[in-house]
Amino acid sequence: MIEIKDIHKSFDDNYVLKGISATFKDGMNNLIIGGSGSGKTTLLKCMVGLHAPDQGSVIYDGRDFTRLNTEERIDIRKEIGMLFQNSALFDSMTVEENVMFPLNMFTTQSREEKLERVNFCLERVDLSGKNKLYPAELSGGMKKRVGIARAISMQPKYLFVDEPNSGLDPKTAILIDELINEITAEYNITTVVVTHDMNSVMGIGEHIIFLFNGMKEWEGSNKEIAHTDNREVNDFVFASKFTQAAKEKL
Template sequence: MIEAVDIYKSFDGKMILDNVSATFKTGHTNLIIGQSGSGKTVLLKTLVGLHEPDSGSVIYDARNFTGMSDQERIDARKEIGMLFQGSALFDSQTVEENVRFPLDIFTDQSLEERRERANACLKRVNLENINHLFPSEISGGMQKRVAIARAIALNPRYLFCDEPNSGLDPKTAIVIDELIQEITQEYNMTTIVNTHDMNSVFAIGENIVFIYEGKKHWEGTSDDIFHSDNQALNDFIFASKFFKKIKEHR
């Protein structure tokens, strides 16, 4: 479980996160949603330690991540997997080398052991026999799955996903959503997904935090959304005619 407790964050005197508190549950796909400029990306980066809050705390399973020393944070980051928006694969490395990268950095395993683990992770995301290929030689959806394989290489307790469906066609996006949810349950991880994809919200939104103008305006499940009287949330979720029709038929 990850907890955000009274998080404030500003840049150049402008308040971006205003007293945000939220709980992200273990074994669940936790989504952070909100319109562009709402503060959701800053919240994700604060939770993972890429931004320091002006005040407040980030708690990882009763451990104060915000108050950790540099060495304690290095140790804690070994428990974190990160799926970046653009996959962030190294173009000059093969698929296997990309997946093996965190193992090379953070473990003292033999090369054979690291290769075996990389291959096991690739198999888990349904990618086999592409070890020797480079990112430019595979599709965007396959690149995303390679990035997921890399993110789980260290058996993380926490997984952060920044717009995982960005740039993907709807069919591939569904595959990625389902894979993230399956891996979350299989590894019993605390997974936090930053997204504006409404299909993801309704497909895998087990716990959803809605950020509006820097504040947490709502928290609940995808089912709860249909019964919410939060106007800002309704305006955001049901902006399209398609999702309005879904609500009308509930």
Template sequence: MIEIQNIHKSFGDNHVLNGIDATFEPGKVSLIIGGSGSGKSTLLKCIVGLHEPEEGHVFFDAQEFTVMNADERVSIRREIGMLFQNSALFDSMTVEQNIVFALDMFTDMSRKEKLERANFCLDRVNLKDTNKLYPSELSGGMKKRVGIARAISMSPKYLFCDEPNSGLDPATAILIDELIQELTEEYQCTTIVVTHDMNSVMGIGDYILFLYKGMKFWEGSNKDMLQSDVQELNDFVFASPLMKAARSTIK
């Protein structure tokens, strides 16, 4: 479980986050949604320690991450899997080398064990026999799956995904969503996804945190969201005809 309390973050005079509280539970896919500039990615970076909040607390299973020094944070970071928006693969490395890179940094596995783990993770994301390919030889969806394979290589307790469907066609985006949901259930990890994709929200959103102008405006499940009377949330969610139609079916 991850708990955040009263998170504030500013860049100069720009107050990006203003007192965010939330609890993210294991075995569930939690989504952070909101318009551009609402603070979604900044909040994610505060949780994983890429940004330091000016105020507030972040707890990983009751361990306060925000007060730890760099050495103390290593044990928690070993339990974190991260899928970046652009997949963040090393272009000069093969698929296999990209996955083994994390194992080289954080484990004492033998070379054989690392390769076996890489093969297992690639098979798990349906990319068997792609070991020797380079990122330039992969489609956008395949790159995202390699990124997921690398993220799960350490059997993470916490999985973070920043706009995992960015740049993907709808069919591939659904496959990525389903994979994230399956892995969350399989590993019983605490999964947090930053997204603006309403298909993701409706498909895998066990818990939704809606940010508006750096503030927490609403939280609940995707089913609760369809019944919400919070105007700012409705303006964001039901901007598309498809979502308006979805809402009308339950009224």
């Protein structure tokens, strides 16, 4: 479980996060949604320590990340898997080397042990045998799956994903969502996904927080979001005539 309490963050005079609190539970897909520039990525980065919040705390199963020393932070960092935008694979490394990277960084396992883990993760994302390919030889969906394999290589307790569907066709996007969903349940991971993909919201949004104007404007599930009378949520989720019409049939 991850708890965030009263997170504030500014960049100079741009006051982006104005006191966000939420609880993200184990084995659950937690989505952070909101308009462009609403601070979703900034919140994610505050949670993983890539930004220092100006105020507030981020608590990983009782451990307050914002108040730990460097070594204690590294211990939590080892429990975190990340899949950031554009998969962020190393172009000069093969699929195998990319997935092995965190194991090389954080473990003292033998080469055989690491390779066994890499192959297990590649099999899990349906990429068995693709070890020696380079990112340039992969489709967008395959790159995402390599990114997921790398993110789970260390058997994370926490998984952070920023825009998993960007650049993917709708069908591939749904497959990636389903994969994240399955892995989250299978390994009881606390998963936090930043997205503005409405298919994801409706498909895997077990727990959603909606950011607006630097604050948590709404919180609930995908079932609840379809029936909320919160105006900002409705304007965001059902922005097009098509989605408005679909909502009326729900």
